[in-house]
Amino acid sequence: MGTLVEEIFSRKLGRPVKAGEIVMVDVDYMMTHDNTSPLAIKAFRDIGKPIMDKDRVVIHFDHAYPAPNVLAAETQKKIVDFMKEQSIKNFYHQGICHQVMIEEGFVTPGKIIIGGDSHSNTYGAFGCFGVGFGSTEIGVAWISGKTWFRVPETIHIKLTGKNLPGSYAKDVMIYVAGKLGMDGATYKSVEFSGEYIDRLPMHERIIFPNMSTEIGAKCGLIAVDDTTIKFLENETKAEGPFEKIVPVNPRYEREIEINVDEIEPQVACHPDVDNARPLKDVEGLPIDEVFLGTCTNGRYEDIEIFADIIKGKKVSRFTRVLVNPASRNVLQKMIDKGLVKILQDAGVTIGVTGCGACIGRHAGLLAPGEKAFTTMNRNFVGRMGSAEAEIYLGSPAAAAATAIEGKITDPRKYMRA
Amino acid sequence: MGKVWKFGHNVNTDVIIPARYNITIDEKELAKNVFCEVKPDYAKTVNPGDVIVAGDNFGCGSSREHAPIAIKGSGAKCIIAKSYARIFFRNAINIGLPILECDVYDDVQEGDEFDVNLETGIIRNITNGKEFQAKPLPEFVLKIVNAGGIVNFLKSHNIEELQ
Numbered sequence: 161m162g163t164l165v166e167e168i169f170s171r172k173l174g175r176p177v178k179a180g181e182i183v184m185v186d187v188d189y190m191m192t193h194d195n196t197s198p199l200a201i202k203a204f205r206d207i208g209k210p211i212m213d214k215d216r217v218v219i220h221f222d223h224a225y226p227a228p229n230v231l232a233a234e235t236q237k238k239i240v241d242f243m244k245e246q247s248i249k250n251f252y253h254q255g256i257c258h259q260v261m262i263e264e265g266f267v268t269p270g271k272i273i274i275g276g277d278s279h280s281n282t283y284g285a286f287g288c289f290g291v292g293f294g295s296t297e298i299g300v301a302w303i304s305g306k307t308w309f310r311v312p313e314t315i316h317i318k319l320t321g322k323n324l325p326g327s328y329a330k331d332v333m334i335y336v337a338g339k340l341g342m343d344g345a346t347y348k349s350v351e352f353s354g355e356y357i358d359r360l361p362m363h364e365r366i367i368f369p370n371m372s373t374e375i376g377a378k379c380g381l382i383a384v385d386d387t388t389i390k391f392l393e394n395e396t397k398a399e400g401p402f403e404k405i406v407p408v409n410p411r412y413e414r415e416i417e418i419n420v421d422e423i424e425p426q427v428a429c430h431p432d433v434d435n436a437r438p439l440k441d442v443e444g445l446p447i448d449e450v451f452l453g454t455c456t457n458g459r460y461e462d463i464e465i466f467a468d469i470i471k472g473k474k475v476s477r478f479t480r481v482l483v484n485p486a487s488r489n490v491l492q493k494m495i496d497k498g499l500v501k502i503l504q505d506a507g508v509t510i511g512v513t514g515c516g517a518c519i520g521r522h523a524g525l526l527a528p529g530e531k532a533f534t535t536m537n538r539n540f541v542g543r544m545g546s547a548e549a550e551i552y553l554g555s556p557a558a559a560a561a562t563a564i565e566g567k568i569t570d571p572r573k574y575m576r577a
Numbered sequence: 578m579g580k581v582w583k584f585g586h587n588v589n590t591d592v593i594i595p596a597r598y599n600i601t602i603d604e605k606e607l608a609k610n611v612f613c614e615v616k617p618d619y620a621k622t623v624n625p626g627d628v629i630v631a632g633d634n635f636g637c638g639s640s641r642e643h644a645p646i647a648i649k650g651s652g653a654k655c656i657i658a659k660s661y662a663r664i665f666f667r668n669a670i671n672i673g674l675p676i677l678e679c680d681v682y683d684d685v686q687e688g689d690e691f692d693v694n695l696e697t698g699i700i701r702n703i704t705n706g707k708e709f710q711a712k713p714l715p716e717f718v719l720k721i722v723n724a725g726g727i728v729n730f731l732k733s734h735n736i737e738e739l740q
Contacts, residue, residue: 294668
């Protein structure tokens with residue numbers, strides 16, 4: 161009985177759990193990456209006790225991989241040495257951690273996953289409690305197998321209607337972030353539902369939990385339905401049966417209903433994610449770099465939307481256009497379906513799979529005075545390099561139109577009727 | 578007593594320490610670049626015992642623990658903010674960086690002298706004479722704080738003893 165987050169915790173603990181309770185629970189997986197593993201290893205070594213269950217430890221290299229400098233290389237070597245020493249099997253270097261967690265089957269309904277990355281909320285699209293944690297606490301959980309939570313109250317966002325042509329889940333989520341603000345859901349669970357969500361395919365649903373982080377949420381959740389289960393069965397290595405976790409007579413702290421029928425393409429403008437505006441307000445702004453990728457919008461379908469628009473055209477002469485597939489699987493599908501050729505012909509630079517430019521570590525940093533239009537989830541000052549650069553967030557379709565013109569452009573201009 | 582460094586609302590983790598400096602976990606190394614984009618003077622002139630004051634949602638953004646570690650490494654005594662982003666809050670407690678939740682924001686200027694008693698949560702602005710009481714931390718969180726962080730707690734306890 162209860163909200164989705166209450167349902168997940170109740171099933172896990174075998175008793176009814178309500179928001180506000182502080183609970184100690186078993187963690188199914190503890191995820192870290194090349195940026196956050198070193199401090200988890202340090203905490204683990206400082207405590208000096210053994211890992212409780214090595215199969216629950218999952219480590220990815222994605223943030224600065226392959227290493228862009230000697231220090232990063234040294235750090236990664238130390239993590240590899242640790243994994244060898246501790247016989248850690250779950251090691252991946254084939255793309256962005258959250259995408260690979262889904263593809264490899266770690267993310268399934270009812271699981272509790274703590275991730276040393278703030279966008280671990282992404283897993284909520286599958287009725288899985290994914291939550292961002294600091295590294296030290298993950299090192300602690302390697303040893304204890306458990307952690308504590310205050311079960312959060314829930315904000316229910318009910319989405320009705322359907323997208324206008326040229327608008328996507330990304331536009332809706334930017335609009336939601338603009339309405340709620342960067343701390344609009346701090347410490348809360350945000351549950352996304354409604355006929356709009358019911359109709360969305362998984363790659364679009366993922367946007368909402370992924371970006372629930374940007375409004376401060378502890379987790380973002382979507383109920384499990386046939387779409388979820390079909391995706392898990394066909395697109396991932398996860399093994400069923402899968403629990404159909406849905407809210408049961410939930411009591412929400414706050415309910416918000418939004419009809420998406422009127423939501424035009426949106427842009428989260430420099431310097432905050434909640435600085436959301438209709439794209440037309442910033443149309444024509446010159447752009448130096450277009451970057452398509454990340455755990456928000458680096459999936460095959462995102463790149464397909466981008467390629468459909470850019471096919472047969474050239475990117476603007478003085479605009480760098482970068483596409484980083486979210487994983488090796490995504491890149492393989494791009495090759496198989498001919499998208500690589502389309503992007504290459506248009507003058508797009510295809511980068512390595514991983515986080516790359518999104519965190520300003522390598523492969524696409526911005527110079528002072530430059531402006532980027534990207535499909536990322538956050539646009540903090542200095543995020544992509546220089547603090548004197550500006551970052552604008554939007555959909556893959558808007559990114560494609562912007563790449564062609566070298567200035568922020570409404571994607572509807574380039575879409576087939 | 579310490580000098581106040583005043584920041585705004587929604588101070589995010591990229592502002593605290595940009596990702597490109599997170600290639601080390603050494604607190605003194607990280608401290609060299611803390612707040613480098615928004616307050617370049619901070620890392621150069623901060624004195625041990627100085628206090629960071631901010632508005633709502635301090636530490637939003639990434640889960641990077643480098644952010645509270647960089648602040649701790651800078652020698653700041655504590656942070657006093659109206660509210661914190663959840664991962665930052667947990668991280669700060671876990672590494673033993675004192676953080677207080679208190680609305681002093683509108684009653685402080687950069688450079689004011691503050692006297693902060695971490696035990697009682699009483700905050701005095703020596704410069705303008707105003708006094709504040711910080712919100713007390715939950716009991717089980719205090720167990721982590723009193724142990725000097727979660728690592729120290731785990732050395733002598735089991736995780737279940739937090740409850």
